[in-house]
Amino acid sequence: MNVTPPAVTQRLRLAKDRLGLRLVDQWGRRMVLTDEGNPLADGARRILDEIGELADTLTARRAVVSGHLRVVALLGFGRRYVAPAASRFRTIYPGVTLRLMFSDRPAQLADDAWDLMQYGGRLRNSSLIKQYLATNERHVCAAPKCLSQAGIPNEPRDLLKHKCIALWEDDEDVTMCALIP
Numbered sequence: 001m002n003v004t005p006p007a008v009t010q011r012l013r014l015a016k017d018r019l020g021l022r023l024v025d026q027w028g029r030r031m032v033l034t035d036e037g038n039p040l041a042d043g044a045r046r047i048l049d050e051i052g053e054l055a056d057t058l059t060a061r062r063a064v065v066s067g068h069l070r071v072v073a074l075l076g077f078g079r080r081y082v083a084p085a086a087s088r089f090r091t092i093y094p095g096v097t098l099r100l101m102f103s104d105r106p107a108q109l110a111d112d113a114w115d116l117m118q119y120g121g122r123l124r125n126s127s128l129i130k131q132y133l134a135t136n137e138r139h140v141c142a143a144p145k146c147l148s149q150a151g152i153p154n155e156p157r158d159l160l161k162h163k164c165i166a167l168w169e170d171d172e173d174v175t176m177c178a179l180i181p
Helices: 005-019 037-062 075-092 144-150 156-161
Strands: 024-027 030-033 067-074 096-103
Touching: 030 037, 067 075, 075 096
Parallel strands: 067 096
Antiparallel strands: 024 030
């Protein structure tokens, strides 16, 4: 028990004083439990065994990933990348309840509505922890007639001469121009 004999004696004395019962008889260096001390010792053993079992159960649970995870992502990215990754995640960690929400405005959601967010653009909330995932490539597509009317763009500012469809994500212009005739 990693306790010195005097410490055991003191603890027995405290238990005796608290309960008002004689728990042990002592003859020299020998101690024998009394009729009152035997059931107390048996009950204490059961309690210690239960505490040990509880500790084992909690330790085993710590090794199992479980709980709830709420993930918010931009609609296109979520459907293409997050949903398949979430499916693989659930296979590996079946104890996790996973809730996916795909939106074109994820940053407009309350902070307590999600645990993990995929976001495109500038991060406005500096209290969040961010991790860079990938570049967000943009492609310019045009009909030949449109190019003949407004010219072939060589740099992004040349697109100002064209009629474009702009893609807005989270109230931020992340323009993916599709030129319209």
